[in-house]
Amino acid sequence: MSETQTQLTTDTWIPASWQEYLQTLTELQTEKGKSYYYKGYMRLEMPPVSFDHGNDHVVIIFAVTLFATLRGIFATGLDTTTFRKTGVQDCQPDVAYYLGENAQVIPNGTGIVNLDRYPAPDLVIEIANTSLLDDLGTKRSLYEELGVAEYWVVDVQNAQIIAYAMADQGSKRIQESQVLPGLVIAILEEALRRSRQMNQSQVGAWLLSQFQPQQR
Structure with a gap:
């Protein structure tokens, strides 16, 4: 080669x-x-990364971190970080999260995350503008084998999210997150649609209104 x-x-x-x-x-x-x-x-x-790709990337990170913060779920998000099983698998997902008891499992000063030593992320997210079919196909199989608990593919062109729960090297479609209990995928899709008409601060304010417990 x-x-x-x-x-x-x-x-x-x-x-x-x-x-x-x-x-x-x-x-x-x-x-x-x-x-x-x-x-x-x-x-x-x-x-080159498009404006729409970059916008959805930021909106999704904000939404997940905001939800986890408001619900008291420990979370550490990672942006385009390398996860590696030496000689076997390597990946750089757009977004990854360690949640709950895993939120601080990776120490500061770590370079490439060695998956022979540390667990796979609880949540992996790929932002798909031109790579949708591959994100839904081969990459999904890769993340199944790595032991990722949940995988989302953000379809930039249609402002949709295809979400999967993963277990036993398989996956199934879900409409509500299992690693972030109570987070409905449809709310995230609506945030993406609103980001086509609003700035991100306005979208953030709307998300805050959706995630905060309703006053009785």
Whole structure:
């Protein structure tokens, strides 16, 4: 596999050994993009990030963190962090959360999160603008095998969220989060739709009104 060939082959899964994958990361400096490794294949994603992708990314992080804060759920969110099982799997999801008793399981000063030492995140979120089919397919299988408890795919073009609960290397669709009890997926979708017409502060105020306990 030549360096030139690797540079041209992005946004698709291509055969590679673990060592070829690591060498490619070094050559291409993919801290500017995202990279995945699964079952002898690697995937590099280095396109420009659209406004809509960036907007949904921020709205979702704000919504999850706000909900966890108001409900007293311990949470640590991570943005495009590398999770690795050496020689086997590697991923850089858009967003990941450790929740509850896992919220402080990763110590400060950690670089790449070694999943042979630490648990997988409780929640992984991919923001899908051009990568929807892959996020719903191969990446979902990757996260099932890693032991992620819940996985969301944000469909940017349609302002929708496809959410899955994961267990025993399988997954099923859900309409309410199981790792964030009481968080209804439809509320998050409405926040995404509102963000097309409002600024994020206005969306945040609306989310606050939805998440706060109703006064009787």
